[in-house]
Amino acid sequence: MKVFITRKIPEEGIKILEDAGLEVSVFSDDRIPSKGEIINGIKNVDALISLLTDPIDCDVIESGKKLKVIGNYAVGYNNIDLKCAKRRGIKVVNTPGVLTETTADLTFALILAASRRIVEGYDIIRKGEFKGWAPLFLLGKEVYGSTLGILGAGRIGQAVGRRAKGFGMRILYSSRSKKPQFEKETNAKFVSLDELLRNSDILTIHVPLTNETYHLISDEEIKMMKDGVILVNTARGEIIDEKALVKFLHRGKFFAVALDVFENEPNVNPELLKFNNVLITPHIGSATEKTRKKMAEIVCADVLRVLKGEEPLHRVV
Numbered sequence: 001m002k003v004f005i006t007r008k009i010p011e012e013g014i015k016i017l018e019d020a021g022l023e024v025s026v027f028s029d030d031r032i033p034s035k036g037e038i039i040n041g042i043k044n045v046d047a048l049i050s051l052l053t054d055p056i057d058c059d060v061i062e063s064g065k066k067l068k069v070i071g072n073y074a075v076g077y078n079n080i081d082l083k084c085a086k087r088r089g090i091k092v093v094n095t096p097g098v099l100t101e102t103t104a105d106l107t108f109a110l111i112l113a114a115s116r117r118i119v120e121g122y123d124i125i126r127k128g129e130f131k132g133w134a135p136l137f138l139l140g141k142e143v144y145g146s147t148l149g150i151l152g153a154g155r156i157g158q159a160v161g162r163r164a165k166g167f168g169m170r171i172l173y174s175s176r177s178k179k180p181q182f183e184k185e186t187n188a189k190f191v192s193l194d195e196l197l198r199n200s201d202i203l204t205i206h207v208p209l210t211n212e213t214y215h216l217i218s219d220e221e222i223k224m225m226k227d228g229v230i231l232v233n234t235a236r237g238e239i240i241d242e243k244a245l246v247k248f249l250h251r252g253k254f255f256a257v258a259l260d261v262f263e264n265e266p267n268v269n270p271e272l273l274k275f276n277n278v279l280i281t282p283h284i285g286s287a288t289e290k291t292r293k294k295m296a297e298i299v300c301a302d303v304l305r306v307l308k309g310e311e312p313l314h315r316v317v
């Protein structure tokens with residue numbers, strides 16, 4: 001049986017497939033393949049391992065005549081047409097859990113960097129513009145004692161909440177359902193989206209990208225936020241309406257905005273780069289050696305399970 005992987009992933013995963021006697025081919029270039037190149041790659045394969053940068057729409061899925069399983073090397077699977085996969089009896093698996101703490105760490109790095117203006121400070125040093133410690137120089141916002149709003153208290157949202165507890169923050173969260181265990185652990189309070197927007201000093205987004213969450217944060221929602229709010233997004237760029245974001249940045253609504261994800265990745269909206277209080281990282285939430293290895297292992301092990309006729313551990317559809 002054959003597996004096509006759209007980009008090089010850690011060897012640990014590929015070994016699992018090869019040790020089981022599967023023929024593995026990896027897209028040869030170190031870049032995002034085009035749709036045509038993916039279609040070409042999956043013509044005669046039983047399994048596809050895709051990345052969040054690969055739009056796996058119905059054209060692609062239907063071109064895989066022998067395809068039985070798609071393993072997404074990510075926890076987010078908004079890049080895959082699940083309905084189409086289901087209709088064709090193709091299973092989809094992903095990589096939940098193993099990247100939770102890693103992504104929560106990056107989120108907290110952004111919360112701290114945005115609050116304490118770390119990147120602005122570094123730029124001042126590099127430009128040789130630091131004139132010495134001064135009482136009113138580069139003043140940030142307090143993290144300790146401030147209110148963190150978590151939008152989407154799933155695995156990553158809750159892991160961010162646990163970190164926030166250690167930092168002495170008050171925690172509010174909004175999600176589809178209440179999380180009693182999380183509340184017990186962190187004293188977090190379940191609130192409506194409106195309440196979350198109105199009361200958070202720092203708002204961090206952890207919902208998946210779905211039809212309901214596309215542009216969930218737009219003009220009305222930003223208007224409701226506190227003046228001087230810090231907005232952090234490590235979920236998916238399309239959850240924030242970037243046009244609205246830019247508009248309110250111009251109006252001075254935000255103390256800072258920190259994004260690990262943005263609309264139209266990898267192309268950054270040039271408007272965003274004009275603001276010193278916008279901090280952007282290049283989608284590195286899960287980017288540690290250990291986590292990327294684990295992601296490779298769990299996605300390949302699950303693809304193998306499906307090919308052996310077993311039930312996968314992390315089935316999406």
Ligand code: NAP
Binds near residue numbers: 076152153285
């Ligand atoms: P998860 O455990 O499924 O958590 C998502 C949470 O969002 C769920 O708890 C769900 O609430 C809530 N939710 C879903 N739709 C909602 C809606 N319309 N309104 C309010 N809440 C809603 O997923 P996760 O593992 O934490 O990952 C979250 C997302 O992070 C992924 O989908 C991915 O896009 C992103 N991510 C980014 C990076 C990065 O590199 N920056 C890395 C990993 C993941 P209920 O539980 O109440 O149903």
Ligand code: GLV
Binds near residue numbers: 052075076099285286
């Ligand atoms: C990364 O963004 C993921 O969804 O795993």
Ligand code: GLV
């Ligand atoms: C700052 O460096 C202080 O000593 O207060």
